[in-house]
Amino acid sequence: MNETPRPAAGLPRLTVIGTGYLGATHAICMAVLGYDVLGVDVDERKIARLASGEVPFFEPGLPELLAKALESGRLRFTTSFAEAGEFGDVHFLCVGTPQQPGSDAADLTYVDAAVRSLAPHLNRRTLVVGKSTVPVGTATRLTGVLQELAPAGTDAELAWNPEFLREGFAVDDTMRPDRLVFGVASAWAEEQLYAAFQPILDLGTPVVRTDLATAELVKVAANSFLATKISYINAMAEVCEAVGADIKDLADSLALDDRIGGKFLKPGLGFGGGCLPKDIRAFAHRAEELGVGQAVAFLREVDDINRRRRARTVDLVRELLGGKISGARIACWGAAFKPNSDDIRDAPALDVARTMHGLGGRVRVYDPAALDNARRAFPELRYGESALDVAEDADVVVLLTEWADFREVAPDALAMVVKHKRIVDGRHALDATQWREAGWEYRALGRA
Ligand SMILES: NC(=O)C1=CN([C@@H]2O[C@H](COP(=O)(O)OP(=O)(O)OC[C@H]3O[C@@H](n4cnc5c(N)ncnc54)[C@H](O)[C@@H]3O)[C@@H](O)[C@H]2O)C=CC1
Numbered sequence: 001m002n003e004t005p006r007p008a009a010g011l012p013r014l015t016v017i018g019t020g021y022l023g024a025t026h027a028i029c030m031a032v033l034g035y036d037v038l039g040v041d042v043d044e045r046k047i048a049r050l051a052s053g054e055v056p057f058f059e060p061g062l063p064e065l066l067a068k069a070l071e072s073g074r075l076r077f078t079t080s081f082a083e084a085g086e087f088g089d090v091h092f093l094c095v096g097t098p099q100q101p102g103s104d105a106a107d108l109t110y111v112d113a114a115v116r117s118l119a120p121h122l123n124r125r126t127l128v129v130g131k132s133t134v135p136v137g138t139a140t141r142l143t144g145v146l147q148e149l150a151p152a153g154t155d156a157e158l159a160w161n162p163e164f165l166r167e168g169f170a171v172d173d174t175m176r177p178d179r180l181v182f183g184v185a186s187a188w189a190e191e192q193l194y195a196a197f198q199p200i201l202d203l204g205t206p207v208v209r210t211d212l213a214t215a216e217l218v219k220v221a222a223n224s225f226l227a228t229k230i231s232y233i234n235a236m237a238e239v240c241e242a243v244g245a246d247i248k249d250l251a252d253s254l255a256l257d258d259r260i261g262g263k264f265l266k267p268g269l270g271f272g273g274g275c276l277p278k279d280i281r282a283f284a285h286r287a288e289e290l291g292v293g294q295a296v297a298f299l300r301e302v303d304d305i306n307r308r309r310r311a312r313t314v315d316l317v318r319e320l321l322g323g324k325i326s327g328a329r330i331a332c333w334g335a336a337f338k339p340n341s342d343d344i345r346d347a348p349a350l351d352v353a354r355t356m357h358g359l360g361g362r363v364r365v366y367d368p369a370a371l372d373n374a375r376r377a378f379p380e381l382r383y384g385e386s387a388l389d390v391a392e393d394a395d396v397v398v399l400l401t402e403w404a405d406f407r408e409v410a411p412d413a414l415a416m417v418v419k420h421k422r423i424v425d426g427r428h429a430l431d432a433t434q435w436r437e438a439g440w441e442y443r444a445l446g447r448a
């Protein structure tokens with residue numbers, strides 16, 4: 001999207017409540033698309049950073065768009081819900097819904113708090129649009145809370161518009177989504193949503209108009225499907241390991257079938273992040289509450305397969321080290337849950353690094369973007385400043401997040417710094433033949 005569209009007359013004014021990964025991206029993109037937007041958060045520091053032009057997380061392209069949006073005067077930030085109520089015609093709820101500690105259920109504290117803070121300031125006909133990922137039934141319950149607390153009463157309506165953006169591609173996914181899902185309870189709410197997404201709809205983006213419960217379910221169904229596809233190929237990797245078959249060739253062959261396709265069929269260390277793991281658990285939990293737990297019981301297996309990949313990666317390192325991790329110098333490449341992100345929420349890479357540290361390994365970690373976050377969360381680990389730096393005198397190098405930087409390291413250059421030429425490729429990111437020809441012991445999950 002190179003051109004900033006001119007503001008169309010009569011566009012609704014938007015607030016975005018919760019300015020984390022999702023909310024900040026949504027607020028910035030909507031302002032760039034021509035809306036007047038107010039970003040709202042309870043975190044004063046985050047609001048101050050955004051207002052000063054700083055994106056508090058790593059997301060390619062977003063800092064440039066924030067600068068543009070602030071310069072246009074269409075984007076402002078506040079911690080005041082009174083200001084939000086006064087300003088907005090359409091309010092997007094983008095607060096977090098993490099996993100509850102000690103349970104698989106989603107923690108809805110933040111969603112409830114946001115609605116309770118906003119509602120008393122809604123004096124006129126207004127639409128509140130949930131974007132956070134929630135257990136089915138939440139929207140109907142929140143409608144009751146909203147209409148009870150809002151002076152506007154039933155003129156304050158709730159809709160659900162689940163979000164499908166991927167971190168690392170957040171701008172493009174927001175500006176050019178594959179589809180928009182509008183969960184609405186009235187024609188008026190639908191009209192407001194059309195107005196709130198006009199420039200995106202003008203691109204021909206397909207819309208699914210549906211009820212609130214279906215809209216909530218689409219989101220968890222989508223993430224469950226993606227998680228299942230990843231665990232499916234990783235389950236095949238387990239079988240390959242048992243018979244000395246090759247998961248890479250198997251996955252490539254499946255991918256050539258149009259009906260299956262290669263997306264989300266990359267075998268390796270498995271999925272992590274702030275969404276897929278917690279979303280499949282919360283969905284399984286919610287289905288059990290609804291008495292249909294059996295229908296999605298396979299999601300427990302999807303989760304277990306995924307966790308086993310982390311354990312298997314540690315086993316591979318142990319095997320390559322001749323049976324003992326304790327005392328070995330281990331270079332870990334990657335900390336983020338995926339490349340092009342600084343997000344370390346449930347990051348498989350750090351899980352593996354911490355396990356090996358716990359087993360007495362002398363672990364050193366490098367990541368191109370997530371080092372600061374990793375250092376803060378896990379100060380017990382040791383960190384280095386580059387891929388080669390952490391590999392100094394290493395007994396084994398373990399690739400855990402497939403950053404392009406790691407692919408670019410030449411086997412001969414790495415051989416100059418390590419003690420032993422051993423590498424575990426946890427993401428099938430490297431060319432096995434090239435590394436073996438350069439004299440390396442190369443191992444990968446699901447490959448002989
Ligand atoms: N991160 C992603 O790529 C995507 C996230 N989602 C969903 O979007 C939701 C938000 O996720 P993230 O942005 O990743 O979380 P996050 O943790 O980065 O951001 C949440 C924000 O909400 C703020 N907040 C908490 N309580 C608040 C309140 N009462 N009022 C106002 N602000 C409040 C927090 O201070 C924080 O800035 C979750 O439900 C997630 O599952 C959906 C699609 C993509």
Ligand SMILES: O=C(O)[C@H]1O[C@H](OP(=O)(O)OP(=O)(O)OC[C@H]2O[C@@H](n3ccc(=O)[nH]c3=O)[C@H](O)[C@@H]2O)[C@H](O)[C@@H](O)[C@@H]1O
Pocket residue numbers: 133163164165166167168223226230263264265266267268269270271272273274275276337338339
């Ligand atoms: O609900 C959310 O927050 C988002 O969750 C995921 O997006 P995201 O978590 O940003 O990252 P993905 O690109 O989906 O990757 C998730 C994890 O799966 C892993 N993965 C992905 C693909 C694959 O083939 N194999 C694989 O192991 C990645 O390494 C990563 O750890 C979904 O892709 C988004 O559509 C959704 O909006």
